[in-house]
Amino acid sequence: MTYQEKKSIVSVVSTVLIFLIYCLYRYPQRPEFGLDSTDTFRYWGSFVLVLTIVSILAHIVISIGFTIIFRITTKEKEPGFADELDRLIELKSHRNSFFVFILGFVLAMGALVLEQPSDIMFIILIAAGFLSDLTGSISKLYHYRRGV
Amino acid sequence: MGNNLVGNHIRRLRFEHNEMTQQQLADKAGVTRQTIVALEKGNYSPSLELAFRIALVFDLTIEEVFFYGDPSDRSAR
Numbered sequence: 303m304t305y306q307e308k309k310s311i312v313s314v315v316s317t318v319l320i321f322l323i324y325c326l327y328r329y330p331q332r333p334e335f336g337l338d339s340t341d342t343f344r345y346w347g348s349f350v351l352v353l354t355i356v357s358i359l360a361h362i363v364i365s366i367g368f369t370i371i372f373r374i375t376t377k378e379k380e381p382g383f384a385d386e387l388d389r390l391i392e393l394k395s396h397r398n399s400f401f402v403f404i405l406g407f408v409l410a411m412g413a414l415v416l417e418q419p420s421d422i423m424f425i426i427l428i429a430a431g432f433l434s435d436l437t438g439s440i441s442k443l444y445h446y447r448r449g450v
Numbered sequence: 451m452g453n454n455l456v457g458n459h460i461r462r463l464r465f466e467h468n469e470m471t472q473q474q475l476a477d478k479a480g481v482t483r484q485t486i487v488a489l490e491k492g493n494y495s496p497s498l499e500l501a502f503r504i505a506l507v508f509d510l511t512i513e514e515v516f517f518y519g520d521p522s523d524r525s526a527r
Contacts, residue, residue, distance in 0.1 A: 449493020
């Protein structure tokens with residue numbers, strides 16, 4: 303298995319773990335009062351912002367850890383650049399990822415149209431963000447293994 | 451081999467060139483080893499530029515390295 307395939311697998315696993323652990327930690331802190339109160343919006347705003355920051359930092363740390371372990375175990379140096387295949391796969395995975403997010407965004411807006419609580423809209427948006435990230439990583443893994 | 455119609459003789463040519471490794475070919479062609487792996491499996495059709503670069507590594511023409519269609523059809527002709 304090549305560096306890119308292993309990196310994609312690590313990305314899938316870390317995306318799921320970071321999101322699950324963060325949700326298990328933050329979701330129980332959801333404000334009980336008022337469905338559409340200012341606190342609810344503040345809670346979801348901070349949920350997304352902190353998730354973004356935590357996710358970026360965790361991905362950086364995991365990426366460094368992975369690179370170190372890869373070098374030690376395989377005695378190979380990771381590729382220091384992206385070639386034409388990498389760029390093509392990156393484009394395809396971004397396309398799939400954006401498609402999933404846009405679908406989630408439309409569903410979230412649909413929830414508002416159907417007069418669902420704003421909580422539902424935020425949950426759908428956050429889930430769409432997570433699923434789009436996951437779709438991107440899985441698409442990369444698929445194309446690295448099965449070709450383009 | 452994969453679904454791409456552009457096939458190649460890279461694996462054989464590497465063997466004939468002092469058993470060149472995939473990494474050595476990748477370094478000479480300016481790509482990652484993953485791309486050489488994908489090419490050998492027939493999972494990727496390279497750009498014209500990369501095809502030229504690989505052919506130059508083996509000091510051959512593009513047609514001697516790459517072919518279009520099933521190689522068995524080609525040899526039958």
